Amino acid sequence: MRPLHLRPFGSCLVVLALLVAACTTAEDSRPAPRATQVTAPEDAIGEQLMLALSQAKNFHHKAKVYMSDGKPELAIAAVKDVLAVAFPPGAPEADDVRADARAMLAKLLLARGEADAAMSEIDAGLAAATRESFFVANLYTVRGEILEAQAATLDGATAPADATRARELRRQAIVAFDKSIAINSALQQKLMERR
Amino acid sequence: MRPDEPTPPDLDDDDLDVPEPDAVADASERARAKAFAELIDKVVSGRPPAAVPSEAQALLETATALRATMRPVELGAARRASIVEAALATAIDRRGGRIGASVSGSLPAVVPITAAPRRRAARAPWIVAAVTTLVAAAAVTLWLRDRSDRGGPAPTTTAVAPLPIEQTSRPADDVVGRIPRERAGAALDRIDAIYADRLNGYRERTMAGGTR
Numbered sequence: 001m002r003p004l005h006l007r008p009f010g011s012c013l014v015v016l017a018l019l020v021a022a023c024t025t026a027e028d029s030r031p032a033p034r035a036t037q038v039t040a041p042e043d044a045i046g047e048q049l050m051l052a053l054s055q056a057k058n059f060h061h062k063a064k065v066y067m068s069d070g071k072p073e074l075a076i077a078a079v080k081d082v083l084a085v086a087f088p089p090g091a092p093e094a095d096d097v098r099a100d101a102r103a104m105l106a107k108l109l110l111a112r113g114e115a116d117a118a119m120s121e122i123d124a125g126l127a128a129a130t131r132e133s134f135f136v137a138n139l140y141t142v143r144g145e146i147l148e149a150q151a152a153t154l155d156g157a158t159a160p161a162d163a164t165r166a167r168e169l170r171r172q173a174i175v176a177f178d179k180s181i182a183i184n185s186a187l188q189q190k191l192m193e194r195r
Numbered sequence: 196m197r198p199d200e201p202t203p204p205d206l207d208d209d210d211l212d213v214p215e216p217d218a219v220a221d222a223s224e225r226a227r228a229k230a231f232a233e234l235i236d237k238v239v240s241g242r243p244p245a246a247v248p249s250e251a252q253a254l255l256e257t258a259t260a261l262r263a264t265m266r267p268v269e270l271g272a273a274r275r276a277s278i279v280e281a282a283l284a285t286a287i288d289r290r291g292g293r294i295g296a297s298v299s300g301s302l303p304a305v306v307p308i309t310a311a312p313r314r315r316a317a318r319a320p321w322i323v324a325a326v327t328t329l330v331a332a333a334a335v336t337l338w339l340r341d342r343s344d345r346g347g348p349a350p351t352t353t354a355v356a357p358l359p360i361e362q363t364s365r366p367a368d369d370v371v372g373r374i375p376r377e378r379a380g381a382a383l384d385r386i387d388a389i390y391a392d393r394l395n396g397y398r399e400r401t402m403a404g405g406t407r
Binding site: 041043044045046047049050053054056057060061063064079088091092093095096097100101103104107108131133134135137138141142145184187188191194 | 355356357358362363364365366367368369371372373374376379380382383385386387389390393394396397400
């Protein structure tokens with residue numbers, strides 16, 4: 001074959017080689033596709049949980065400011081807002097934070113003399129509880145305090161029924177405190193065993 | 196020689212008396228000069244006489260040579276084009292390795308129109324190479340695009356990465372511990388503690404490259 005006819009085909013091969021080399025380099029620069037996908041478990045701490053905790057924290061701080069400012073009704077409203085915070089579905093922290101908010105709310109209502117409303121918050125908190133926790137134990141503690149306070153209001157009464165009622169309230173208070181102690185003891189024991 | 200043409204004067208050497216260089220030309224010398232000038236005019240205009248005296252022949256050749264050196268010969272347009280075509284054809288044949296194959300030294304034998312097929316023949320390998328390159332490039336491009344569209348193998352295995360307990364959502368009992376009665380209403384301190392603990396776990400997980 002004459003040299004003149006080799007040159008076009010040589011040029012053709014060079015162009016093809018450059019094209020393939022450029023494409024191969026572009027392919028290599030891309031991240032290799034993964035054959036496996038590692039996912040985080042559903043109980044991993046995520047943005048939604050952190051956002052919910054942050055909101056609850058801010059509402060509690062807001063309530064404290066209102067209390068310091070002598071505005072208990074606004075403090076109660078702020079604590080009620082904690083109950084409306086949207087937590088991730090199934091997050092255990094949601095039960096704990098709401099139970100603690102109920103206990104706080106009951107304390108605020110009791111301080112204003114609204115013992116029945118306070119007891120309603122405690123009952124709601126205990127009804128919503130899905131497991132025993134220090135927060136549930138705290139609800140029983142506050143329940144005992146409410147019962148104790150209610151009994152104290154009957155101390156000055158002269159009617160026998162009121163005296164009987166006062167004794168019953170104190171008995172229920174003791175039951176509530178005992179329940180709280182029992183929960184705390186069991187949880188404490190569990191934590192000690194885990195450690 | 197045409198009958199109407201004047202007969203060239205007799206320029207016999209015997210009759211030529213060489214005058215002195217500075218001598219004044221006489222009548223006979225002028226007549227000879229005039230006759231020789233007419234002879235040169237005829238030759239230059241392409242009408243040479245049929246017969247030229249031998250003594251005038253030498254002078255005529257000398258005059259023609261002098262004129263040629265003073266005025267280059269100009270070729271006609273057709274002749275010029277023919278020579279150029281022949282030179283180009285020769286050059287192409289040389290590059291194609293066909294030196295002397297069809298073009299000889301005889302320029303008039305070159306016919307310009309026959310050079311076109313040769314030029315096409317010389318371009319053919321380049322055309323074939325260019326078309327082949329384009330087809331191959333298109334094939335490679337389509338192949339690579341098909342591969343990129345598929346984006347590689349889809350994840351075939353899904354694994355749940357185990358996380359440290361600190362990075363999981365869980366009950367906050369271990370954070371707050373037992374709540375004393377005098378601290379029953381201190382929910383603010385507890386929420387602060389819970390938030391700080393979970394924030395640490397969240398940062399550990401996200402900074403370790405976990406899914407947000």
